[in-house]
Amino acid sequence: MFSQYFGHYLLNRDLISREQLSDALEYQKQVHVKFGVLAVDKDYMTAAQVEEVHERQKQVDKRFGEIAVELDYLTGIQVETLLSSQKQSYLYLAQALVDRGYFTMDEYSKTLNEYKSEFGLSDEQFNAIKGDSISALVEKVLNSSEANKATIEYISLFVKNMVRFIDDQIRIDASLVSATEQFQWLVMQELTGDAPYYTALGAESDMFLEIASAYAEENLTEVDELAKASVSEFLNLHNGIYSVNMSNVGIILNMKPQEVLEDANISGELLCITVTTSKGNFKLLISERVNTISINSKLEKGAIKS
Numbered sequence: 001m002f003s004q005y006f007g008h009y010l011l012n013r014d015l016i017s018r019e020q021l022s023d024a025l026e027y028q029k030q031v032h033v034k035f036g037v038l039a040v041d042k043d044y045m046t047a048a049q050v051e052e053v054h055e056r057q058k059q060v061d062k063r064f065g066e067i068a069v070e071l072d073y074l075t076g077i078q079v080e081t082l083l084s085s086q087k088q089s090y091l092y093l094a095q096a097l098v099d100r101g102y103f104t105m106d107e108y109s110k111t112l113n114e115y116k117s118e119f120g121l122s123d124e125q126f127n128a129i130k131g132d133s134i135s136a137l138v139e140k141v142l143n144s145s146e147a148n149k150a151t152i153e154y155i156s157l158f159v160k161n162m163v164r165f166i167d168d169q170i171r172i173d174a175s176l177v178s179a180t181e182q183f184q185w186l187v188m189q190e191l192t193g194d195a196p197y198y199t200a201l202g203a204e205s206d207m208f209l210e211i212a213s214a215y216a217e218e219n220l221t222e223v224d225e226l227a228k229a230s231v232s233e234f235l236n237l238h239n240g241i242y243s244v245n246m247s248n249v250g251i252i253l254n255m256k257p258q259e260v261l262e263d264a265n266i267s268g269e270l271l272c273i274t275v276t277t278s279k280g281n282f283k284l285l286i287s288e289r290v291n292t293i294s295i296n297s298k299l300e301k302g303a304i305k306s
Contacts, residue, residue: 001137001159002129003028003093004171004276009115020102025169025278027100028092034168035064038082039074049073057164061157061241090130134159142174150195151286154242155273158284161238166214167277172284177272181285184208185223186264186297187231189239190290193253195246198290200266201235203282210279232258263298 007025010016016024036050045053045068053067060067065082068074074082090112097103103111116126119140128136138156155172162170183202191197203211205223212227213220215234220227236258243253266285269292273284287293 001134001163001170002090002131004169005129005137006090006112006115007093008171010111015111016097016102020100024093024096024100024102027096029169035082039068039078042078042082044078044082045073054164058237059241059244061160061245134163138172141172150246151271151288153245154197154286155284157242157245158238158273161234161241162275162277165234165237166211167279169278171276173274173276175272175274177270180265180267181270181272181283182263182265183283184263185228185231186261186266186295187228187235187258188261188295189232189235189258190256191239191243191253192256194251195253196288196290197253198268198270198285198287198293199235199239200285201231201282202264202266202285203231204280207277207280207282210277211282228260232260261295261297265296266293268293 003025007016007021011018011021036045036053039045040047040050049068049071053064053071053073056062056067056071057064065074065079069076069079094103094105094108097108098105121129121140125136125140129140135152135156138152138159142152142155155174159170159172181202184204185208186200186202188198188200191199201211208223208231209220209227211234212223212230216226216230220230236255239255243255246253268287269289270285270287273286275282275284
């Protein structure tokens with residue numbers, strides 16, 4: 001994830017063009033190898049075992065390696081070997097920029113230090129962020145929003161699930177909103193119990209289909225019942241894992257059925273997270289003040305349920 005933020009930093013300071021950044025980010029994908037692929041390549045695991053681990057990740061908030069060890073598919077030493085084979089994302093971007101001739105390594109290193117200084121990051125914070133610590137990145141993004149611990153945990157988990165199931169090239173930005181937000185499609189789900197939460201994904205049709213296609217693992221070309229069910233199930237999966245995490249610390253949550261609305265207007269005391277992916281952007285909307293949420297839609301609330 002850090003490569004997305006640092007690339008955006010370079011773009012905002014006119015150190016690189018939008019076309020050059022897109023080219024570098026696309027180029028780095030060619031050398032980024034996912035953990036499961038590495039495990040199969042080294043004959044540590046079979047493709048079926050990798051798929052089983054991926055399915056388990058839909059139920060629990062654990063890394064691939066953790067689950068593989070629990071299932072006796074990998075040893076701790078094998079996990080360490082695979083981890084050492086993976087480079088950190090900021091090094092992928094550095095290599096891509098240098099290979100493409102957009103930066104020298106000295107220029108990249110200098111600008112990296114300027115980034116650290118400008119944002120007042122300690123060595124510990126900077127190393128965590130460079131190492132793609134999702135919680136460290138989320139805390140940095142949410143700092144101005146004064147988000148509480150539960151919100152940081154919710155968004156950190158959401159980012160993890162985006163990377164696991166939708167797109168591993170994402171960036172988030174946060175803002176508090178009170179004005180009305182409008183979306184072609186809105187998928188929402190309310191969490192009730194000890195710590196009520198309103199949650200929703202808002203997107204235009206093209207991005208809605210990108211999310212649906214990625215989660216369904218097939219190319220969907222229209223917002224039909226399958227597409228709606230796919231995006232709904234992704235939100236439900238995320239909220240399910242979050243609820244399990246909360247129950248582990250004594251906070252009991254219940255999930256209401258997901259609802260899909262078309263041409264929806266939503267207002268209330270909301271934290272709005274803009275999620276930028278390699279295909280476009282959408283918004284994650286969350287609020288602890290469930291009773292402030294007001295929604296108007298082309299379709300009556302609750303008319304479509306997954």
